[in-house]
Amino acid sequence: MLEIFQYGFIRHAFMAGLIIGIICPLIGLFIVLKRLSMIGDALSHVSLAGVAAGMLLGIYPVYGALILMLLAGLIIERLRNTYQQYAELAIAVVLSSGMSLAVILLSVGQSFNTSIFTYLFGSILTVNKHDLFTIGILGIIIVATVVFLRKELFFVTFEEEAARLAGVPVTLINLILILLTACTIAATIRIVGMLLTSSLMVIPVATSLQLKKGFYHTLIFAVLFSLLAVIGGLILAIYLNLAPGGTIVFFSVLMLLFILLMQAKLLGRPQ
Amino acid sequence: MSVSVIEVQNLSFGYNAKPILNNINLRVNAGDFLGLIGPNGSAKTTFIKLTLGIIKPWRGQIRLFGQDITVFKRWDKIGYLAQRAASVNIGFPATVEEIVAANLYRQIGRLRALKKTHQTKVQSALETVGLINKRKCLIGNLSGGEVQKVFIARALVNEPELFLLDEPTVGVDLKGQEGLYELLDRLNKQWHITVILISHDVGVVTARVKRLACLNDTQIFVFDQPFDFLSSPDNLAKVYGQGMQTLIHCHQVNCKGRSFNA
Secondary structure, three states: OHHHHHOHHHHHHHHHHHHHHHHHHHHHHHHHHOOOOOHHHHHHHHHHHHHHHHHHHOOOHHHHHHHHHHHHHHHHHHHHHHOHHHHHHHHHHHHHHHHHHHHHHHHHOHHHOOOHHHHHHOOOOOOOHHHHHHHHHHHHHHHHHHHHOHHHHHHHHHOHHHHHHOOOOHHHHHHHHHHHHHHHHHHHOOOOOOOOHHHHHHHHHHHHHOOOOOHHHHHHHHHHHHHHHHHHHHHHHHHHOOOHHHHHHHHHHHHHHHHHHHHHHHHOOOO | OOOEEEEEEEEEEEEOOEEEEEEEEEEEEOOOEEEEEOOOOOOHHHHHHHHOOOOOOOEEEEEEOOEEOOOOOOHHHEEEEOOOHHHOOOOOOOEHHHHHHHOOHHHHOOOOOOOHHHHHHHHHHHHHHOOHHHOOOEHHHOOHHHHHHHHHHHHHOOOOOEEEEEOOOOOOOHHHHHHHHHHHHHHHHOOOOEEEEEOOOHHHHHHHOOEEEEEEOEEEEEEOOHHHHHOOHHHHHHHHOOOHHHHOOOOEEEEOOEEEEO
């Protein structure tokens, strides 16, 4: 099986896969626990508009997606403050706006509609050194920020009011979390594709939550589940010539089902 | 003269241009045990949030430990148990220990792990509330009363000099309530922590606290002897309206050897 690694594009895909396998659940845990799971979907839809804009303007599409998602992240945070009782409304507004913009841009640039397919479902063949470099830089930024701000992120995710009183800059931390989510999606769309990126942020976390461990153990298990899904999914994609986004997420869903079934068996009742 | 812990002068605040607090003045001294009561919508929680700087007043001055709230930095001196503390996401994957330790945020500092001194503080706070044996438990596996104790331990971990509790007995059974009131009594008498307790339970609060403040209709009424409030129908009517006597008729409370039918 190791012979597949003699190909440069496969090494690139695996290296990029391992990075996104770490960063997706790392950010995913915080957004799931803040009950903002849909934020990944909203930003993914915006990223489609960003990729299309990048292609139209002739710039690297991932940069286009990143810029537009960072902007959308700022808007979501602003709208969340405006509609405090309906925080999910901010996500719906941005998701619709992103999708409408994407449709318009795709209509304008009909010639690149085939290349956008790789961004929708992910691709192994197209991960080049430039992609790997971008994913690597984004990965370092995300991991370093989470490690640096882990106590603040934990406190704000658990209870904002108490965190604010303890001196945590809650508004800034919330903003940083949304921007990190945008960076995570930007790093992930080349491999997993924008349609399934948020799944990789949510499903390994959902699996890990079933283990009912403390916070940091839940985080570690979520990363492990995610890495297993990425490795398994990539191998399956290579050997069966399938889109890696589908196989990776399929693997993570299988792990969730396995854990749920094991629990049902252990407890002797359906969960 | 006693040291002032909270000093509120001419405080006014409202929502949508409608005032709910008007020219409020209150001084809480070190060692006080103040009960804050009032009907629903009398702005008890809002008043506490104003004194904690969570919301900004329209007018007036708030001083904490002698310092204006706008320049006050020693928030670790203050412990706060919010009204909805027990209704936070109990499915959150965090142990009792992790939740209590989170409040040591300022002491630990960024990029640093919990040191032995911090762990000792966490253990001490959990011993105080009687949850030391459950320190490794997930918060979702605890009862409502135990969850409330976790939040009390979180507030106590910084060894605060002032402890504010907003309706701490909501969702707690009678035994749990009794334990909570005994704990507050101990914190006030033995640890000399200044306590401010917001509650709807007028009878019990009156029996427990040293002073009583009643909020109603944008005003505050302060009673240095809590039973002065309960024993006077005029006071009850002023704060709660004429029907109040019927409302708490069955409360028999004991205080300092005296028994009252409120």
